[in-house]
Amino acid sequence: MNVLLSVEGLEKSFKDKKVLHGISFEVHSGEIMAILGPNGAGKSTTIRNIMGIMMPDAGEVTFHNHQGKGIPRNKIGYLPEERGLYKNVKVMDILLYLADLKDYPLKKAKERALEYLEKFDLKGKENVNMEELSKGMAQKVQFISSILHEPELLILDEPFSGLDPVSQEVLKEEIRNLAKKGTAILLSSHQMNLVEEMCDRVFMIQRGHKVIYGSLEEVKREYANFKCTIHGKNDVSLLERIPEVVRVEQKDDISIIYLTKDVEAPKWLKTLPDDIVINELTLDRVSLHEIFIDIATDKNLLKESERQTFEEEVGGENA
Known part of the structure; x- marks a missing residue:
């Protein structure tokens, strides 16, 4: 498969605390890859380095053949965990504004926006202010804003937050459709059942270290x-x-x-x-949820040799 995004040897520190330790992984075109880890593990820092919101102390982020500040951000869609669409702006206006920032044709953006609003049961809401929408509706609008410009790489941070089961199914179907069309998707979520259902491969980070990386089948065979x-x-x-x-x-x-x-x-x-x-x-x-809990709480599902190496590294840095 074509490697769209490559993260190699990523390191990042804040003051005297190192939060990323040589993080490396790849995301292929047309795949859904999960990036997992407990709170504080380094997921958000990794994503922000990919997005160029912050720059790594060491390592490289490569998108196609572009690196660092040269990465074309209009080819990337990003749904952050923190919701931040302007509350007193109409739905269509905010969607077109964000599409324009990505240099996407406004006429095509409006056509796609109307299609997506109907698909996500928001038909007729285009002239409603964001503050009038429920949390779930606002979440769907923000998802639409992340895909409206047809990104090649889509980064989703807790995309199912605030959605009822019916809306979750619609969103899952759309994410799968995007992957089928070739979009590379990097998905971060704490809902392990959804990750296990949707993702092709898994990358798990714990205390800034890689602890799991592979297909779901490989992960289950190795750790479960x-x-x-x-x-x-x-x-x-x-x-x-x-x-x-x-x-x-x-x-x-x-x-x-x-x-x-x-x-x-x-x-x-x-x-x-x-x-x-x-x-x-x-x-x-054992389910992916149980593997996640076991690793996050330092129990015993990791191979003993890898666990010993991991604990020696962490122990040495904390000494």
């Missing part, structure tokens, strides 16, 4: 062990005696059995004792 969920009243001690069980969590009559990394799932199922009560059973890998 199998777990078995059993509905039925069973004694924990019985379940803990089953081979290749790491730990068991129970709530009411539901037991979640976490398995060792290299377990062969079909064979393991045959080891279940005959006296286990099973009303319902599911066997799947």
Whole structure:
């Protein structure tokens, strides 16, 4: 796939605190890549360096063959986490104003704006002031403003914030359509279920360090062990005696059995004792949400060697 955006060795410090440690990743045309991490991990700083809002202390951001201040910003769309459209300006006026800043033809911008307003159930709102819109409506207008000029790279920071489930589905469909047409999409969100549903690849940052980078399939294979969920009243001690069980969590009559990394799932199922009560059973890998929580809280899903290296680096810098 064509590499549209390349981030190489990005470093950034504020006063005596280093917040980015050699961050590197690529975003390809036509893919949706997630950039994840807990609050304070360095996601926003990375995005602001890509956008040119701030410049890195070291490293390079390359868009096509352009670098640094030479990157053509009119080819990039950006939906920031902080909402900032002028409250006392009409919807159409703000959309056309922002399109004009990107050197996009105003006639075409108006046509596209009307199409998107209808698509997002905002038909007839073009002459309404932004302050009169609900939070969800304003969020949809801001999303439209980020894509109106047909960007080649679209950066979305918490795009589903404030949206009801129906609006989320419309937005997800539009993001997928943009990717199909070749737009490279870098998506930051704390809603792991949506990330897992939509994204092709994942980049996760923790304390300014890369901790995960790869396709969802690769991430699941590398970091996510199998777990078995059993509905039925069973004694924990019985379940803990089953081979290749790491730990068991129970709530009411539901037991979640976490398995060792290299377990062969079909064979393991045959080891279940005959006296286990099973009303319902599911066997799947740990979710992206669980991986995120485990890494963000420094538990044990990372490979031990990588975790040791990461902790040595962080410990050395904090010493």
